[in-house]
Amino acid sequence: MKKKIMFSVMLLLSLLAQAQQAPARMSFDKDGTFKIAQFTDMHLANDPEKNRVVIDLLKEVLASEQPDLVVFTGDNTTTDEVQRAWTDIARELSARQTPWTAVLGNHDDEHAVKRKEIVRMISEQPYCILRNVAQSIDGEGNHIIPIYKTSDVAQPSALLYCFDSQAYSTLKAVKGYGWVQQSQVDWYRCESRRYTENNAGTPLPALAFLHIPLPEYTQAWESLETKRYGDRNEKECAPNVNSGLFVNLLQGGDVMGAFAGHDHVNDYIATLYGVALAYGRASGGSNTYGDKTPGSRIIVLKEGKREFDTWIREKGNTERLYNCAYPESFLIVK
Numbered sequence: 001m002k003k004k005i006m007f008s009v010m011l012l013l014s015l016l017a018q019a020q021q022a023p024a025r026m027s028f029d030k031d032g033t034f035k036i037a038q039f040t041d042m043h044l045a046n047d048p049e050k051n052r053v054v055i056d057l058l059k060e061v062l063a064s065e066q067p068d069l070v071v072f073t074g075d076n077t078t079t080d081e082v083q084r085a086w087t088d089i090a091r092e093l094s095a096r097q098t099p100w101t102a103v104l105g106n107h108d109d110e111h112a113v114k115r116k117e118i119v120r121m122i123s124e125q126p127y128c129i130l131r132n133v134a135q136s137i138d139g140e141g142n143h144i145i146p147i148y149k150t151s152d153v154a155q156p157s158a159l160l161y162c163f164d165s166q167a168y169s170t171l172k173a174v175k176g177y178g179w180v181q182q183s184q185v186d187w188y189r190c191e192s193r194r195y196t197e198n199n200a201g202t203p204l205p206a207l208a209f210l211h212i213p214l215p216e217y218t219q220a221w222e223s224l225e226t227k228r229y230g231d232r233n234e235k236e237c238a239p240n241v242n243s244g245l246f247v248n249l250l251q252g253g254d255v256m257g258a259f260a261g262h263d264h265v266n267d268y269i270a271t272l273y274g275v276a277l278a279y280g281r282a283s284g285g286s287n288t289y290g291d292k293t294p295g296s297r298i299i300v301l302k303e304g305k306r307e308f309d310t311w312i313r314e315k316g317n318t319e320r321l322y323n324c325a326y327p328e329s330f331l332i333v334k
């Protein structure tokens with residue numbers, strides 16, 4: 001009898017453990033789409049009321065949009081209680097068996113926990129797919145998520161590059177925010193080339209996620225060669241030096257769009273030389289500044305195509321704000 005009870009207990013524990021695991025590989029849905037929900041600048045802290053706004057927003061988006069993947073793009077926590085904050089977030093995602101990943105922002109490690117330790121804590125949460133972190137390059141948590149074909153688990157059909165855009169400048173002569181370093185750019189170039197070669201020389205459709213916007217965001221907004229969707233309510237808080245990531249994305253030919261956070265009252269998307277440069281919608285509960293309703297950017301990839309749809313989903317609002325389709329919506333007919 002005791003053996004039977006012990007076996008039942010072990011079986012139950014095994015099933016529970018399996019239930020906490022994300023799929024080994026991400027794949028397009030049967031309808032040929034893959035939906036991503038981007039949350040950014042949640043600023044989870046020691047304020048239960050503001051934290052509740054974030055959790056409620058997360059619940060709303062998960063229920064209404066049913067994304068295949070959630071991506072958190074930095075300034076996720078502003079507290080030394082990092083483990084508790086991510087446990088609360090992971091609880092909501094694992095309850096719906098929704099895979100997720102994250103990159104760090106400039107505020108995440110301003111308290112008692114170092115960047116490397118934060119990435120470790122995040123990666124150990126249930127349903128987190130932050131795996132295969134790039135080693136021996138700058139930053140913490142740089143990683144790639146391949147998305148596989150519906151009918152072929154051996155062949156990626158799209159890629160998601162996740163970059164640590166650092167926090168603040170480490171150069172005495174340069175003030176302001178950090179940037180994607182040369183070693184990270186080299187890592188991207190190497191990985192992009194490898195995936196392209198394995199795809200018979202054709203770049204895979206890809207997206208990039210990071211916290212601090214690239215300097216080219218300003219140029220995209222001011223360009224007369226693109227349509228724009230969303231608001232620009234503050235000057236882009238990009239690095240004061242340009243590390244060359246954008247030109248390497250152009251040369252790589254795979255990345256269709258980059259998605260950042262950082263600037264809480266910017267939520268626009270525009271294109272520059274055919275690459276979409278976009279913000280998410282700040283997801284925090286009136287955490288620092290601005291009066292925009294917390295929200296999430298939704299992105300829908302299409303299998304085998306260099307296309308995606310995107311819109312903003314606000315808390316308490318089922319309407320699709322700034323709904324547009326890349327590349328069609330950005331073309332200006334002359």
